[in-house]
Amino acid sequence: MKLAERMAQIQPSPTLSINTKAKALRAAGVDVINFGVGEPDFDTPEHIRQAGIDAINEGFTRYTAVGGIDELKDAIVAKFESGYGLSFGRNEIVVSCGAKHSLYNLAQILFDPGDEVLIPSPYWVSYPDIVRLAGATPVIVATQETDGFKLRPEVLEEAITEKSKALILNSPSNPTGSMYSKEELEGIASVVLQRRLLVVSDDIYYKILFGDQPWVNLAMLGEDLKRHTIIVNGVSKTYAMTGWRIGYLAAPPEVAAAVTRVQSQSTSNPTSIAQKAALAALTGPQDCVEVMVAEFEKRLNHMVQRLEAISGVSVIKPSGTFYVFANFSSYFGCSYNGQSIHGSIDLATYLMDKAHLAVVPGVAFGEDSCLRFSFATSMSQIDQGLDRLSEALAHLS
């Protein structure tokens, strides 16, 4: 069957493909260690699960308002107030089926063919394709490892053309774990205001933070910046709720209304039961988040220490997320049994084939020098996986 032409531009998500390959090998009885995972390895906390069960038992199983129930919107408004110090009205909030869906909806209502959308690299794998699916052009803006893979204002300035419509920012970032400081954001803010850019801020990891650096969003820098920023967030990562599919955005009323209109002709409301669970997540006790983040931090420290001990590997210690993005380019040009390793895909394939270790090649995020390691797995798996990594690398010459 002939598919629509736009399909020629769209790739399946490489992170999901790695997971599929790892799962297939596991199903075939191979002991694969999976560092490719993009979700917390914790169960959704009990009180949140119970809220979903209660919703079913109480018959809360019908269509809801397209953009989410009022109670949930109010809880999101309260979260923006407490977490960001920003005030929004109910009419500025839209709940969707995951942050990815919020981003997709936004691209559909904001971007026209010919519009350019600036995406700093390394970037989350879905941004370019979400932009392409709207018919617009992703413009990848390279950042440097020496800058912690963060965008410098002058580099942003240089990438802007008359066609530039928006910039997508993600802090802390998947895959690098880097997080912008207030001062760094102020530099970006001045370019954004001067060049009248719209910013889509993807804050999905904003609660998974390590160390003392305070988390800041561009919209928190002033009323004028709030007007230029659309915030996307969700419950997937913070509350180990990836399968429930609840994300949300805060945007000016006309943008929120347009997103709701698009959603009304595609998915309709996000699942009623999941909305009740998300409500419990946002309004209930938050110690479950602290427990999860504390465990992630232990694993992070261990993983970074072990990666840094491997010769030829450089690591920028993440400020947040559950990923480490490590530079392995010193191994490019090496070979094993006559097969050369030319880049991150070759190295990830070698690790999968020889060590049964799943990692995501950096090229999937627009940065070929690196591999992404997720530490959303147990400490013993981390240790075994890093043993296998060191051994496999030692066989390269």
Ligand SMILES: Cc1ncc(COP(=O)(O)O)c(C=O)c1O
């Ligand atoms: C940077 C980033 N944004 C958005 C998402 C999607 O989140 P959700 O599960 O809420 O759709 C992910 C998931 O991996 C992510 O890493």
